[in-house]
Amino acid sequence: MYRKTHQTIQEWYQQSGRLDLPWRNTDEAYYIYLSEVMLQQTQVKTVLERYYIPFIERFPSLKSLGEAPLDDVLKMWEGLGYYNRAKNLHKTATLVDELPSDIEELIKLPGIGKNTAHAVAAFAFHQPVPIMEANVKRILCRLHQLIKPTEKRLWEIAYDLVDKVNPFDYNQAMMDIGATICLPRNPKCEICPLSDICKGKEEPERYPEKKKRMVPTREQNILIRIYEDKLSLTQREGKFLHGLWGFESVKIPECASEYLGEVTHVYTHFKLNCKVYLYYEHTPEHSDYFSVDEIQKLAISKVDEKIVKLFLATM
DNA sequence: AACCCGTGGGC
DNA sequence: TGCCCAAGGGT
CATH class of the missing domain: 1.10.340.30 (Hypothetical protein; domain 2)
Structure with missing residues (x-):
């Protein structure tokens, strides 16, 4: 055969x-x-x-x-x-x-x-x-x-x-x-x-049938907390971007925060639209803080990479 | 079975 | 540009 x-x-x-x-x-x-x-x-x-x-x-x-x-x-x-x-x-x-x-x-x-x-x-x-x-x-x-x-x-x-x-x-x-x-x-x-x-x-x-995809848009507020020139990042725990480090997503940014700009990213199943805010801490919160050089050693996703670039561009 | 999970190539 | 799609797995 x-x-x-x-x-x-x-x-x-x-x-x-x-x-x-x-x-x-x-x-x-x-x-x-x-x-x-x-x-x-x-x-x-x-x-x-x-x-x-x-x-x-x-x-x-x-x-x-x-x-x-x-x-x-x-x-x-x-x-x-x-x-x-x-x-x-x-x-x-x-x-x-x-x-x-x-x-x-x-x-x-x-x-x-x-x-x-x-x-x-x-x-x-x-x-x-x-x-x-x-x-x-x-x-x-x-x-x-x-x-x-x-x-x-x-x-x-x-x-x-x-x-x-x-x-x-x-x-x-x-x-x-x-x-x-x-x-x-x-x-x-x-x-x-x-x-x-x-x-x-x-x-x-x-042959075969084409896949049809829905790509909804999600809005997020990203808060970059700064303490003594270092940025706050946390390690993600859910299924999404599991184990990678990233910036915090908040419902409502701190009222004293400064608007930096927007970052967008396209995933397979949705489009992400992030408004990025900067907030200067007076005392360290319960997260880890990293200098820009130290962030290079962490595994981070494309979105967070874009956020770092936006941060550097506006400094 | 259908949906979630990332990013970049290629057109 | 926007869209399809890529040596799939887990749930």
Whole structure:
């Protein structure tokens, strides 16, 4: 089954695949696992140019990662987004000495879902299983003209199509085909190695259904408390920007505070509009205070980075 | 199943 | 510009 298709995919991969990606040229399971977590909902270019190598240099082994303070891990993750990934990565490093090879064991670890478990199994342990990320999903939808498929159906198709002889190259190839040929818009069907078995190539952009997003706007008042030339920041505790340091959000700014200006930021699900106020404390409150230099050593989010810049620009 | 969780690329 | 979207996981 699919013998010819598998051969075509393998030939395409050797000719046109992204063979030089660093996580494709290592046997170290930790390095492969790390790449899978960093690449969740994150483009290859971002991970490749700014995060993957520095993170490995700072935390060269699962052991060193587990022994490090979470704040250090978050600092290396700063700017990459979805910070629960860093928290779960660190947690997993404290739980195991080595990554398990079984999908059932991998999926029990925090931050490893069905896809990442399959990816680690296929790429680190060369198991004959398919993966199921954004590129593969789009390809499978087009191959079978699926507009809004269930996860179950997608996995059935994936297991049917996977090349069990060379699952590593097959899975890497599928992602490359999705990233360079089977594009969301204007796919290059005329040069696609899968075009022989693709039922959706006449109207590829019909599959799968586009996501529609609501982007409401939220208003916030940010209060920068200053005491002896140092700024007050607190470490966030909820799910949002977990573990990162940031400025305080208040309902009503202190009446003696000075209006600095506005900062905006766009997230996936909402737009944030911050009015920033400055307030000089007479006595220190129960939060920590940092100089601008000291703030550089903390892990903070993009919004708070913008707020620091606004503060510096108005001084 | 649907929603929350960040940031930046690319058009 | 504004919008879609990216090697998803947790709930």
